[in-house]
Every structure is written in structure tokens, then in C-alpha cells.
Amino acid sequence: MKWCRFSTGDGISYGIIEGDNVVEVEGDPFDGYNKTSKSQPLASVKLEVPVIPPTFYAAGINYPEHVTWAAKMRGEEPVLPEKADIGYRAINALVPNEHPIIVPKDATELVQYEGELVVVIGKECKNVTQAQALDYVLGYTIGNDVSERTWQRGDRTMWRAKNTDTFKPMGPWIVTGLEPDDLHVTITLSERVVGEYDVKSAIFGVREYISEMSRYLTLVPGDIIWMGTDGATENMVDGDLVEVEISGIGVLRNKVVWEK
């Protein structure tokens, strides 16, 4: 099942994608819904961010090759995380599929993509085992954790490096019923493949993160967990088109626009 959020004449609605059409629903995938009789071609709707999360979680460093690459860039020895310690991103930075990534003019040239799997929580959970964890997932979408590396290194927090407005494209929709460890991520920059990896090469998987987080915090419907990226990343330049494809989900596509 494919869930989207889209603009209607009256505001924003959840919809179910069936083939090439979107069926408008009353309600939402978390608290219950009814299909309406309204349907329109997917190609004609303006997609919105597929969920506005109560809390926006992000694994950060969670893939061995990415850790090794990042350490090398800093001239340090790589240190793999020993525990599934979750981090945070901010709501202001979320933009949907096809929305431009707008880079402030005082950014350095080190503005980079990070294509990654996004987990959408469907039901409240606390203290769940790894075996139970996926029962609390609604589905999966795609995120691009855009990062300004100079700010990431120099600032005390990642507030502007990772949470500048438009730096968190997410979408295009949420797909239910997937096994996360079967998924494959491919990232292209202006049609050149710049990275690809298997989700299952993560240091800590979806089940481990949900189980570990839920020992101390309550996950609630709509919360999202960005699972981190693998490999090296490259600079994006003005006019680039960055696409993150995940098998079984689709493609998240955003243009890069440098503020003049």
C-alpha cells in the first residue's frame, strides 16, 4: 500500500496511490480513514511531505563506509558507534519531492547529499523487542539528509549544517509491508550514479534502533527515523538534480538552487 499527502483545493489531504491515481481519504493512516469517491491522476497532484512527525529522529553515522570516509576527510581514525544512540533533525527543514534545495549564499561549496531510508512509526510503542519492532512501523519513505560540511565541522551543533530550511527533502510517499533489510539505495547526481548501498549493511538496523529507543522513550504515530547513509558523498552545485532511489519505494528528486 502506498500513502501520500497532497494539496487539494481546500488544504492538504492524505491519499492512497492505486496504479497511476490518487484516491483522496478522510482521516489519516494512523488514526483511521475512509476512502472518498475523489480520485485523480498521480501526475496531476502536488505531493507534500508524506508526514509531519511529532519527533524527527536521525541515526546519523550508521554505515561503516560512511564512517571511514568521514574520518578520512577529518584526518582521523574511524570510530564505529558502539550503540544505537539516536539523534535529531528539525521540522522546519522538511520539503517534499520536487521542491528545490535552497542553499544560503554564505554556504561553502561543501554542500552534500545523503540518501537514506526513512522509517515511519504507525503505532505508539514503549519497551518493544527487536522481534516486535516492525509491528509498530507504518511504512518506509526516502530522505536526503543535505549537509553543509564546513558548518557541520565548525559549529557546536548541527542546527544550520543539517537543518537549514529545505535541507531535509522527504518523500515522495510511504510504502507499507516492506522488509527494510531487502532494500537497496541508489543516489544519482544529475543522472550520474554517485553512490549505492544495501540498507542491511547498516551498523544498527531498523529493529535494533526501534527496540533500543523504546527502552527510554515512547515512539508515537508519525514519528520518523532516518537511518543514515553509506559511502562517500560529493558536493552538489547550483542546478544539480539529486535523486535518491530505494527499491520498492520510488525516487525522491530535488533540484539544487544556490541563493544569489
Next chain:
Amino acid sequence: MKWCRFSTGDGISYGIIEGDNVVEVEGDPFDGYNKTSKSQPLASVKLEVPVIPPTFYAAGINYPEHVTWAAKMRGEEPVLPEKADIGYRAINALVPNEHPIIVPKDATELVQYEGELVVVIGKECKNVTQAQALDYVLGYTIGNDVSERTWQRGDRTMWRAKNTDTFKPMGPWIVTGLEPDDLHVTITLSERVVGEYDVKSAIFGVREYISEMSRYLTLVPGDIIWMGTDGATENMVDGDLVEVEISGIGVLRNKVVWEK
């Protein structure tokens, strides 16, 4: 003007506190409201967290004496932050006035209060000057940034050190029309004064944070900014009552309950 959120028979409503009574409103302080004819004694209502923020910002280290104390605890030289780099906390951890702070049984004894001013944003803003900044503030409330220092030091992020469920008491209500630099904070632990400071001794004030943040991100109605605490902090033990009083606002009061 004093805004609160409280439980009614039907759910949760915003209310305006007038003297010893709460007048129920339709709507909210951000998008508009109408007073209803329903009013009841403040002493009889169950207060809720006064706002659920879209994004929960926190200044973290923002007072010289607190920085000096924290560095000393780690055996390091104090380093004052050079810029107003904002951090984040998480929605799951918010609890209202009078709700217990529930400490997980695997926490160490280093569970400490941090009493601080909370800014509530009232209007969307981007790129505002320090002189304009307070025009975008709805009002102020009180926060207790409860912290487990062992986890804070040892984990890669502050996810459980600061965002375990119930670790972010906030309230009791929001007061409008205050000058933040006139406010004074007093923290008591089971009726013993354990800390007090002037808000204006912050390294970066409310105006500076809002203006700097708004260069890169859009602040929206309901966003909250926790301004950090000053001085040393002490351990709380099972059964302690921690109270954070801010002049002109009121007292945030929470009991400490250690999980058995």
C-alpha cells in the same frame, strides 16, 4: 495575559487564566480564538503542557557559571560558546506541571535538574533583526531540562540523557508581555534553594538566539526555545520535589520518582 492548556471532559483546550479562574477558549493563541462562557477555578483544572511545539529548540550551554562548573566536573578548562548555535530536545519527553519525573531504574545517581526560561514563538519569522525578535514571541514559560550526566557524557548523542520520557517538565502556563532580561530564576529542591540567577546573565540572550536562528531557519507558531541554565546543579533523589520559579511567570513543580 496568561495562557494555559488543560484537560476538559472532551479533550484538551486552551484557556486564559483570569485571577483564580480559567476561561475556556475555542481556537488557540496562535491562529485566533474566542472566549467561551465556560469558566472554572484554576485550582480544579488539570494543566497540560502549555504548547506542543513543531520543533523543540534548546540553547544548551548558555550561562558562564554553568559552563565553568560543567568543565570542572569533567576536569577540563571551560570553553564559552562563541556563537548562538541552537540544539534540540524531543517532544516525547515533555510533561506538565505536577507530573512526576520518572527516572529509569538503570540510571545512575547523577540525575539533575536544570531550571530555565522557555520562549514560545507566536508568529512565523525568517531573517529578523535582534530589534524585531521579540515581536515574534507569544510569551514565556518555564522548563526543567532534566539530565542524566553519566549518559550525557558517555553516549554519542543526548537522546536518553536528556530525552527519556518525562525528562522535560514544562509549564505551568505561558505569560505574555514580559521583558526576558528582567526575569530571575530560582530553583529549589525539596524546599532548599539550590540555584538562582538572572536571565540576563546568559551568554546569548533571547533576541540574539531568535535573530541568529532565523538567518537559516523559519521559526513557526508554537516552536519553543529553552534558554539554558546557570550555575552548578545537584543530584535529585527519589521523592524529591523540584521547583523552578521565574519572576512574573510562576512555579513549575515536579516530584522525582525512581522506577523500582
